[in-house]
Amino acid sequence: MSAQPVEPGEGADALIPQPAMTREALREAVRHIRPLNLAQYDRELGEAFDQAVRTGSIGWMRTFLIKWAMFVAVERRPARAAALRVAEQVADDPSSSDEQVLDAQREIAGILAAAEKEIGLG
Structure with missing residues (x-):
């Protein structure tokens, strides 16, 4: 899993490094720290993709990535x-x-x- 850089002295209490804000990296992080949330992650990814295709806007995917990056940042x-x-x-x-x-x-x-x-x- 690729991760964001960690500042010196930070991250000692983290289960995993903060992953990159990509669907693959975030899915792996969710699988590791809160596996019961994987079904929700996958469902919301599908919904965001469908909305992006339907509207022609990548905003749906960006919102999805930010939501799950925040989830991981807290839960890790x-x-x-x-x-x-x-x-x-x-x-x-x-x-x-x-x-x-x-x-x-x-x-x-x-x-x-x-x-x-x-x-x-x-």
Whole structure:
């Protein structure tokens, strides 16, 4: 699997390096870190391809690649993935205080910003 360069000191907690943003590299990464999501990956790839053909726009494929690159960027780091799930639960919990929800939203935004940076969007 080809990977993006890793900055010195980064990546020690990563299960795998961040793969290139190609369908093959991302599929291999999903297979490695979250194999139960492969069927969803394949289904969404087919849907994106069909939409791209139907509309004549590659935007569908780009959106697909970005979505799954973000998924891999989060899930390849177990602590990051766990923190995202906890923050999402707090943000969605009706019993959470406004302060807890804001803290959770900041945590989610930080995690997603770090993932965007890793895939070259941030």
